[in-house]
Amino acid sequence: MDTPHYWGVIPAAGQGTRMGAQRPKQYLELAGRRVLEHTLERLAADPRIAGIVVALGPDDAEWRHLTMPAGVEVWTVTGGAERCHSVLNALESLDGRAAPTDWVLVHDAARPCLRPADLSRLLDVLAGDPVGGLLALPVRDTMKRAGAGDRIDATVDRDGLWHALTPQMFRLQALREALDKAIAADVLVTDEAAAMEWAGHRPRLVAGAGDNLKITRPEDLPLAEYYLARQLRD
Ligand code: CTP
Ligand code: MG
Numbered sequence: 001m002d003t004p005h006y007w008g009v010i011p012a013a014g015q016g017t018r019m020g021a022q023r024p025k026q027y028l029e030l031a032g033r034r035v036l037e038h039t040l041e042r043l044a045a046d047p048r049i050a051g052i053v054v055a056l057g058p059d060d061a062e063w064r065h066l067t068m069p070a071g072v073e074v075w076t077v078t079g080g081a082e083r084c085h086s087v088l089n090a091l092e093s094l095d096g097r098a099a100p101t102d103w104v105l106v107h108d109a110a111r112p113c114l115r116p117a118d119l120s121r122l123l124d125v126l127a128g129d130p131v132g133g134l135l136a137l138p139v140r141d142t143m144k145r146a147g148a149g150d151r152i153d154a155t156v157d158r159d160g161l162w163h164a165l166t167p168q169m170f171r172l173q174a175l176r177e178a179l180d181k182a183i184a185a186d187v188l189v190t191d192e193a194a195a196m197e198w199a200g201h202r203p204r205l206v207a208g209a210g211d212n213l214k215i216t217r218p219e220d221l222p223l224a225e226y227y228l229a230r231q232l233r234d
Helices: 035-044 083-092 116-126 172-184 192-198 220-233
Strands: 006-012 049-056 073-078 103-106 132-138 143-146 152-156 162-171 204-207
Touching (some): 006 035, 006 083, 035 049, 035 116, 073 083, 083 172, 103 116, 103 172, 116 132, 116 162, 116 204, 132 192, 172 192
Parallel strands (some): 006 103, 049 073, 132 204
Antiparallel strands (some): 132 162
């Protein structure tokens, strides 16, 4: 069998409700460029990425103004109601370009601070893995489970708890089947790993840097700007 290719998938069809800005957060300005321009460049940074498909909202008016990263083909599809639908539409567009066993790396549009070294390490660590996995970060705060009236029911053991980051890297056909089945069963999966878990797989956690934040609320934008500036200094 030929060596599998690696494809990037960026779901960028969200509205950014929690951000509360005038435009979806992937189009906000960050260090002189759009958030999504940074994200595309970070995912294109590894030369093993053969192409990147981006899922856009149906009324997207901003995409055409972006500058594309050099050296990689980028194309778009229309996203869906939830992130999982957007990702599935993107995977379908790989038909004819990709082999069933090729790797896909799904990376949030709102994570512009992915370190190129973390991306490369994810590819290296998972290259021979039967399932795939994701960048993740061990939690550091003490974790509480809330009950009625926002009162604590229990303290949850922090040992073994991780934050799921992206990219999340799985084989094209396996991920497509897992997402298909989860959606058909009306199980709302909030990341690709959850779909794979639901299908009976056990994705691998690969420790990544904590500055790979997902821009979610207004205070995250200056933080991302700081992280980008610090990464360039280091
Ligand atoms: N996303 C998508 N299609 C959707 C919903 C989300 O492609 N139907 C994408 C977002 O654009 C984002 C990523 O999935 O890049 C992670 O989602 P999230 O951080 O929740 O972004 P939004 O849904 O845009 O934000 P919010 O939940 O605050 O509205
Ligand atoms: Mg959302």
